[in-house]
Amino acid sequence: MTGSVAMSFGVVLLNAVGAVTGGLAGVAFLISYSSGWTFGLVFFLINIPFYVLSLMRMGVAFTIKTLCVVVMISVLTSVHPLFFSIESIDPFYACILGGMFMGLGMLILFRHRASAGGFGILALFLQDRFRLSAGLVQLGFDAVIVLLALLVAAPMIVLASVSGVVVLNVILAMNHRPGRYLG
Numbered sequence: 001m002t003g004s005v006a007m008s009f010g011v012v013l014l015n016a017v018g019a020v021t022g023g024l025a026g027v028a029f030l031i032s033y034s035s036g037w038t039f040g041l042v043f044f045l046i047n048i049p050f051y052v053l054s055l056m057r058m059g060v061a062f063t064i065k066t067l068c069v070v071v072m073i074s075v076l077t078s079v080h081p082l083f084f085s086i087e088s089i090d091p092f093y094a095c096i097l098g099g100m101f102m103g104l105g106m107l108i109l110f111r112h113r114a115s116a117g118g119f120g121i122l123a124l125f126l127q128d129r130f131r132l133s134a135g136l137v138q139l140g141f142d143a144v145i146v147l148l149a150l151l152v153a154a155p156m157i158v159l160a161s162v163s164g165v166v167v168l169n170v171i172l173a174m175n176h177r178p179g180r181y182l183g
Contacts, residue, residue, distance in 0.1 A: 010098040011098070023116070
């Protein structure tokens with residue numbers, strides 16, 4: 001629950017300034033901004049194919065936990081704004097804080113053998129299989145997605161988004177290591 005709340009709060013901060021992030025959340029932002037569909041609906045739908053990889057490589061328990069996380073994030077991104085509104089926030093502050101919340105949320109999820117779906121599943125698989133840092137793998141995916149954001153967002157917002165992506169991935173790279181946890 002805590003990981004899902006932290007991640008969804010980070011998403012709300014990014015959405016408030018029209019920013020993006022990496023991973024499938026970034027893809028969901030790009031589709032949401034381009035189509036007018038809500039982030040939550042897009043995020044849920046584009047995660048569906050990754051459950052097959054999750055079942056095959058990560059197991060039933062991981063897949064069920066991840067499905068619950070994705071549903072919670074999808075719902076909470078629409079629920080948070082019912083309790084507060086962001087009238088004004090600097091894009092760099094929103095992106096850095098959003099990246100921090102999302103990175104901490106991902107750490108919590110990884111610690112409990114779950115993810116926010118999508119590329120997080122792939123990053124954990126590559127870490128388990130090839131001992132590649134999940135944070136560095138995620139950073140590679142994120143770089144491509146943030147560059148695509150130039151198609152739907154102003155360059156200054158994309159630059160602010162990059163700062164949030166860096167914060168998120170540095171948190172993962174510094175704090176998540178294979179074999180660190182036994183849970």
